[in-house]
Amino acid sequence: MKRPLDIIGKPRRRIDGRAKATGQVRYADDLAMPRMLFTKLLRSPHPHAIVESIDASKAKKHPGVHLVLTGQDFPIPFGIMPVSVDEYPLARERVRYVGDPVAAVIAVDEQTAVHALDLIEVRYKVLKPIEDPQAGLQNPEPRIHDYGEQGNIHRNQSYEFGKVDEALAKADLVVEDLFFYEGNTHLPMEQQASLAFIDADGRLQVSSSTQNPHYLHRQLARALQVPEHQIRVVATPNGGGFGGKCDPGGHEFVVAKAALVLGRPVKIGLTREEVFYVHRGRHPVLMKMKTGVTKDGKLAGMHLQTLLDGGGYGSHGPASTFYTGVLTPVTYHYPRFKFDACRVFTNKPACGPKRGHGTPQPRFGQEVQLDKIAVKLGMDPAELRLKNVTKADALTASWLKIGSNGLADCIEKVTQMSGWKQRRGKLGRGRGLGLACSTYMCGAGVAIYWNKMPHSGVQILLDRSGSVIVYCGATEIGQGSDDVLAAIVAETLGVDIATVRVVTGDTGIAPVDLGSYSSRVTIMMGNAAVQAAERLRVQIAAVVSETLGTLPDRVVFSQGRVFAADNSGPGMSFVEAVHAAEAELGTLSAVGSYSPPKPPGKYKGAGVGPSPAYSFSACVVEAEVDERTGWIHVPKIWIAHDIGRAINPTLAKGQVIGGVYMGLGEALMEEQTFRRLPQKLSGAFVHRAPSMLDYKSLTSLDMPEVEVSLIEDPDPNCPYGAKEVGQGPLLPVMPAVANAIFDAVGVRVDEIPITPDKVLRALHAKDKRVGPTSFPTVPYPAPTFVLPPWEDGDGKETKRDAKTAVV
């Protein structure tokens, strides 16, 4: 029976709010066990070298040292993506970036382990390092890996949806721009830590700050050759993830192996410096974007080319490469769309998934270019966008199915909140407003490894005490997934959320959930939870309906009561109903699971990009620019986010503001850059800033007020209509900042971050622009050609000239 919602949609203290405010949450590094040993890793000082020999004999003899491990102890590689298994827990023949771990010491305490690291002698043969993708393209040798497309190209792909050259030839205006987005890192407050031990039953347990315990579990089994059922991974509450704890880390295999060898608990806590080496952050991406538009502002087509700096390992790179293209046509209707993407290995820490995974870079280019087009056409940038927004339930040229779509509402709302029409262009020299939009998926439609099983499972146990115990493998990384789980179960069963206890992130006792990535948890875990709770409701209703004098489908569960829909009788408490049902049916439990819908695209590669739903955001940034110094001040940001429905508005708004914060940091200051050491010191590439002293992020004093509007149009594919909020709101911030700076002082900084020196340079430049000026020749392959849905396409690859396309 439908009824008004009791819990969902009402602002509320999150279920772990008390634990967090009292310091009682046990993060991985807070764990300690009797007889625990400590691990330290020896890392490569060279960006690219052959490991000729490692002599650990002195370290092994050092008092207090229990074990020294090297690459020889790890013959089997790991990798989060089956197509990119290229990493060893400790490097074997080759090191690929400064910081690549080569040996581990396990000792009685950290101090002893640190001393013993100095006693390990490693002989390296230094190789020429590849510093960036351009160098990687020019230098196929030395190859950083002996797999990949060719030379140092890791992934290389091209997709064309309808003949883009034709569309551009017919357009009234074609603009071509180059953009660059520098890499940056997650910088979670908690450094990764792991504790491995052999439990009382002789099985391996690894408690770790991971976002993806299920994938870590599988990779541990693979690399350590331990049967999967002999492993239990517990994802401790993460002190922030943002994608940085998605990949299995070498340190996790090291402590697990050491625990297996020694039979004692073995712990590691990475230092902040090491977290910079582990990285897996935002890819630096160079982009070329060619877009055609009619004179009345209708987009005709786009050809996007991207070049990614992958760093030394595959990580999520194959997916990242796709993501620099696939979500581009979700916000606006492009009748035709083509994208070429190439990821090159370089001798730097591996890049991977950071909040927005591969999409902030092209979104930045796309939204800045739209701003430029609006100027050329003499149109209001908001009008131009509204003219082109995609519709609900539409397909994109690339065959992505969009569900609910609140983008137009977001634009209307954010322009109204910010006084866009009255204020834009009228704030005087040095002050301006900029608008940008974005979208993000609500969970990847395909699992990282191919299988036909559900993406999320939830089990609920009803106890006769009135407790509701919910098991799910989902991982709390700060985003509030435990709260979402408890709220959805409590709402569906009509009980007080305080009676719900969640058991999550534990592969030893909870059903599989694939992990906290791709903004999938609320949707996938939530749908599984609804199914499990509804099954319990059906069981209980069947037993108590007679007592209530109604039909089973007329039984209502709300506010801890179970009663007839017409309120004809006194009803009973939920606990009484549980007692009656348990007496009749036995112990009450149900499971639910969720698999995303099959994507409509049928071409090879169509698995990246589809999602059960897409969130949308629109953002207006106000900027003040000091023309003497280039200094940028952002006094205010307005953002509207189409969330479908907010499960807990306090948390949802917090996610939006947090996303804006991280986006603003990327826009203005955050960058993971490298410098070359003098030749006499090896000439190596090293981090400019492997510490918080140099890697700057916004403080409370730098952060402007953010005004948030949540647009709620429930999506039928989502639990109670709730879409994602963890990643989407970050994405429009960077281009909105760039567009506001243009409105303020008339310069274009076509790269991220936008720092005062670049603004000054642009102010003094003839063309009032700073940004990349050339795009290298990239050997992109011949495109996979697919006709868009509106050109009689069937979603499959076809020959480019097989059919006469209709424009």
Next chain:
Amino acid sequence: MSRQRLALTVNGERVETLFAPYKTLLEVLREDLALTGTKHGCELGECGACTVLLDGAPALSCLVLAVECEGRSVETIEGLARGRELHPLQAAFADFGGSQCGYCTPGVIMAAKALLETNPQPTREQIKEATAGNLCRCTGYQQIVDAIEDAARRLREEAR
């Protein structure tokens, strides 16, 4: 390394411990006294996660050597609640979304406690200044400032 005896007051209780003298106050709190509520984030005094009150003033415990703390008074997040009841700062952080991952929370709450003891009615700008040394990567600070503002109000009401 031979251990050294340290006597100090932690959360109002006199504590004695034997510790390795190279350790920071943060390490002694977390490793020797099992008070893991205080966090480490950067080892450099940049992030504020390790903030405790040392003789009533906010201090970065990762930059304080434990040997300097003989006879002194340390307050940590574990000492804040009043029995089962949360301190108003803790309650406000939970209610206003001041914690997301929660890792920075103990440090920010201790910095805020010091602020409210000297300035019971701070402006939002003063709150931001007092907590500017505490990095948070989740919240964008807005709900932290909301929480501290609300806690100040609750504390003023209590004082009335």
